[in-house]
Amino acid sequence: MTLLEGKNLTMIFGGLAALDSVDITIEEGEILSLIGPNGAGKTTLFNLITGVYSPTRGSICFKQKEIINMKPYDITKMGIARTFQNIRLFGEMSVLDNVIIGQHCRTRTGVVGAILRTSAVKKEEKKVHDRAMEILNFVGLDNEAAEKAKNLPYGKQRRLELARALATEPDLMLLDEPAAGMNPQETNELIELIGKLNDMGKTVLLIEHDMKLVMGISQRIMVLDYGKKIADGPPEKIRNDEKVIKAYLGDRTRKEVQAC
Amino acid sequence: MRMNYYLQVLTVLGINIILAVSLNLISGYTGQLSLGHATFMGIGAYTATLLTLKLHVPFLLSLIFGAAVAALFGFIIGVPTLRLKGDYLAIATLGFGEIMKNILLNMKITGGPMGLRGIPKVTNIYIVAVAVVIVIFSLNRIMISRVGKSFIAIREDELAAEAMGINTTNYKILAFVIGAFYAGIAGGLYAFLFRYINPNNFGFMKSIEILCMVVLGGMGNTAGAILGAALLTVLPEFLRSVSPVISQYRMVFYGLLLVIMMIVRPQGLLSGTSFYPRYPRRLSVEKSAGKGGQ
Numbered sequence: 036m037t038l039l040e041g042k043n044l045t046m047i048f049g050g051l052a053a054l055d056s057v058d059i060t061i062e063e064g065e066i067l068s069l070i071g072p073n074g075a076g077k078t079t080l081f082n083l084i085t086g087v088y089s090p091t092r093g094s095i096c097f098k099q100k101e102i103i104n105m106k107p108y109d110i111t112k113m114g115i116a117r118t119f120q121n122i123r124l125f126g127e128m129s130v131l132d133n134v135i136i137g138q139h140c141r142t143r144t145g146v147v148g149a150i151l152r153t154s155a156v157k158k159e160e161k162k163v164h165d166r167a168m169e170i171l172n173f174v175g176l177d178n179e180a181a182e183k184a185k186n187l188p189y190g191k192q193r194r195l196e197l198a199r200a201l202a203t204e205p206d207l208m209l210l211d212e213p214a215a216g217m218n219p220q221e222t223n224e225l226i227e228l229i230g231k232l233n234d235m236g237k238t239v240l241l242i243e244h245d246m247k248l249v250m251g252i253s254q255r256i257m258v259l260d261y262g263k264k265i266a267d268g269p270p271e272k273i274r275n276d277e278k279v280i281k282a283y284l285g286d287r288t289r290k291e292v293q294a295c
Numbered sequence: 296m297r298m299n300y301y302l303q304v305l306t307v308l309g310i311n312i313i314l315a316v317s318l319n320l321i322s323g324y325t326g327q328l329s330l331g332h333a334t335f336m337g338i339g340a341y342t343a344t345l346l347t348l349k350l351h352v353p354f355l356l357s358l359i360f361g362a363a364v365a366a367l368f369g370f371i372i373g374v375p376t377l378r379l380k381g382d383y384l385a386i387a388t389l390g391f392g393e394i395m396k397n398i399l400l401n402m403k404i405t406g407g408p409m410g411l412r413g414i415p416k417v418t419n420i421y422i423v424a425v426a427v428v429i430v431i432f433s434l435n436r437i438m439i440s441r442v443g444k445s446f447i448a449i450r451e452d453e454l455a456a457e458a459m460g461i462n463t464t465n466y467k468i469l470a471f472v473i474g475a476f477y478a479g480i481a482g483g484l485y486a487f488l489f490r491y492i493n494p495n496n497f498g499f500m501k502s503i504e505i506l507c508m509v510v511l512g513g514m515g516n517t518a519g520a521i522l523g524a525a526l527l528t529v530l531p532e533f534l535r536s537v538s539p540v541i542s543q544y545r546m547v548f549y550g551l552l553l554v555i556m557m558i559v560r561p562q563g564l565l566s567g568t569s570f571y572p573r574y575p576r577r578l579s580v581e582k583s584a585g586k587g588g589q
Contacts, residue, residue: 085458111460119458125451127515128444135441136448140460142441146473149440150433156440163441203460 038063038207038238039084039115044093046079046262053079054090055262061207066229066239068249070273071259072283077242078120080259081209084240085117086110097207112140116205118196120212120242126185130176130195133184134167137202167202174198174228190221197228207238214245226252246284250274258283302420306488308528309423310481313430315508315524316517317477320434322506323515324443325470326450327377328385331392332478332505337497339365339479340486341399344411347487349404354417358483365479366472368395373471377464392499399494410493411486418488426484430477434517437473446470450515500546507549511556513563522565 041059045052054076061067069077082088084095086107095102102110116137125133142163148156171177174194179187184195193213200208210229214222226248233239233252243249249256249270256273258266260282266273273279318332343361346352352360376387399405406412437443445466448456457463486492504527512523527549534541534548541548556563 087454106462107457108460108462111458117458119455123452123455125448125455127451128447132444132447136444136456136459136461139441139445139448144441146437146442146469149442150436152436152440160440199459 036063037061039095039097041080041084041095042093044080044083044095045091046076046083046088047091052262054083054259056093057259057262057264059257059264061238061240062255063206063238064233064236065254066233066241066252068241068243068253068256069259070243070249070256070283071265074261075259076262077259078211079262081117081211081240081242084110084209085115108140111203111205114204114206115209116200116203116207117209118193118200118211118213120215122189122192122196124184124192124195124199126183128184129180130171130182130184130187131164131167131180133195133199134170134202135163137170137199138163138166138204141204170198170201173201173231175224190217193217193221193225194228197232201232201237205237207240208232209240209242211242212244213241214243214248222248304529304532306418306420306423308525309420309427310484310488311505311508311524311528312427312521313477313481313484314505315512315520316431316434317474317481318505319509319512319514319517319520320437320446320477321470321474323509323513323520324438324450325446325467327467327470328381329388329471329474330385330499330502330506331372331388331395332474333497333499333501334392334395335365335369335475335478336482336485336501337395337399337492337494338368338475339482340492340497341405341411341482342479343483344414344486344492345404348411348414354415354487358480358487361483362476362479365482366476369472369475370468373468377467377471389499392502396494396498399497405494408493410491410496412491414486414490414492416487416490418484423484423488426480430480431517431521434477438517442466442469447515504549507553510553510563513565516563516565519563519565523563 037060039061041057044054044057044059046054057080059080069080071077079088083090086102086105089104097113097115102113125136128136142159144156144159168177168180171180174197176191176195176198179191184192187195197210197213214225217225222245229239229252241249241253253270255268256270257264258273258279265278265282266276274284314332314336318329321327321329339361342364343357346357346360347354372388372391376384379387400408445456445461448459448461449463449466453463482497508523508527509520511526512521513519531545534545
């Protein structure tokens with residue numbers, strides 16, 4: 036079943052088309068990767084889907100509902116979560132609080148409830164806390180729960196971003212270069228983690244430059260170049276696609292990719 | 296006599312603590328720089344005073360009503376301005392303060408530049424102490440809740456906060472409204488303590504004084520705001536006892552103090568050491584970390 040369908044998406048920034056009539060469909064339960072050279076429009080597409088920008092033209096349906104012009108926080112509530120290319124954690128807050136914040140859209144305590152601290156509020160707080168610990172345990176950060184987020188090493192910060200996104204209870208997760216700056220071992224752990232997320236039933240849309248990761252876990256790959264879609268298909272097809280090789284992979288990478 | 300003087304200073308200190316912690320909620324925790332906090336105090340003071348003088352409403356009721364009107368103004372000013380960021384928001388709040396001051400200066404019912412006099416003296420150290428406890432207690436409850444965490448998340452990264460499902464505009468307005476409510480209480484207490492108010496009591500200089508307390512103590516730290524309020528209330532009194540000339544130059548001292556602070560300890564005296572336990576003790580991290588590790 037189609038989870039998300041974007042049609043004819045065009046985003047123009049001051050005369051420059053960052054995205055030009057791009058169609059995207061994401062099937063429920065799949066891992067779809069988005070690749071392409073820098074400036075191809077990958078992050079712009081993320082920002083359209085998450086409501087940060089409204090497209091100049093085009094439409095996006097998520098769960099059969101139009102989400103263009105919806106606010107980012109409403110889109111999150113509908114079940115789309117994201118991570119950011121340059122990590123954007125709440126640095127001064129604890130690791131645990133970062134994940135607790137992720138559950139904001141699934142909870143309802145207001146000011147009066149907070150001041151009175153009724154038993155319903157305490158119950159909700161305990162539920163949120165337990166769920167947050169469960170998620171931290173899942174990504175392997177439970178021992179760092181009390182640390183300030185900004186004090187975590189880089190690889191763990193990336194995992195915390197993932198945990199925080201997971202806390203919003205999404206159906207679709209948008210991961211923007213989750214392996215950027217990771218060493219090979221951390222990347223392997225990440226591959227395993229994304230695989231586990233997928234097993235849990237999360238649909239994943241991934242932007243990534245690490246071809247080992249992309250070719251290894253994607254069921255389908257979509258390639259952007261200069262704001263246009265130049266290819267869309269399973270990994271085997273993409274790695275032999277002449278247009279993709281010319282625009283992005285290059286001859287040397289082709290050999291490497293075919294090796295892996 | 297001496298005793299009365301000390302009590303008076305303590306009472307003023309209590310009012311300043313309420314002002315400082317409430318601005319700290321807006322600027323320290325939520326990260327929205329406001330240069331018009333005294334205006335909310337003024338709205339609370341004038342509303343409470345007018346209710347008592349003209350309509351003979353009892354003290355407590357007019358105090359709460361004054362705070363509610365201040366909160367309403369916080370909402371009215373918050374809706375258009377909180378779309379602005381950083382410096383622009385600061386300038387907008389500054390403009391709002393000047394507008395309100397001029398309205399108070401020119402309206403007949405507020406007594407114009409003559410202000411309002413003959414307010415009954417009701418505020419005393421006990422009433423202020425109770426108010427301080429209530430304000431800090433409720434603020435503490437808010438800050439450990441989902442609402443407080445959202446405020447801090449907005450300060451830390453607004454875009455990420457929005458991606459987490461936080462309606463950032465609403466929460467910023469909420470912080471403004473709560474902060475204005477508390478400031479309105481402080482204003483009412485002030486009016487019923489000094490028995491005379493005029494628009495200049497709640498002008499730009501007062502806003503800056505409150506901001507100095509927060510910055511001095513440490514932005515985003517309630518204990519810091521309390522310490523800042525204590526220092527900037529007691530210090531001028533102490534200086535006055537040393538030499539009246541020095542106390543006339545107290546604004547010069549504030550300025551100097553802030554310059555030195557920015558160079559030596561820009562995060563404020565107490566920043567970095569949180570006043571609040573991050574979690575209710577029952578739900579301590581260690582306990583559930585152990586549970587999670589099974």
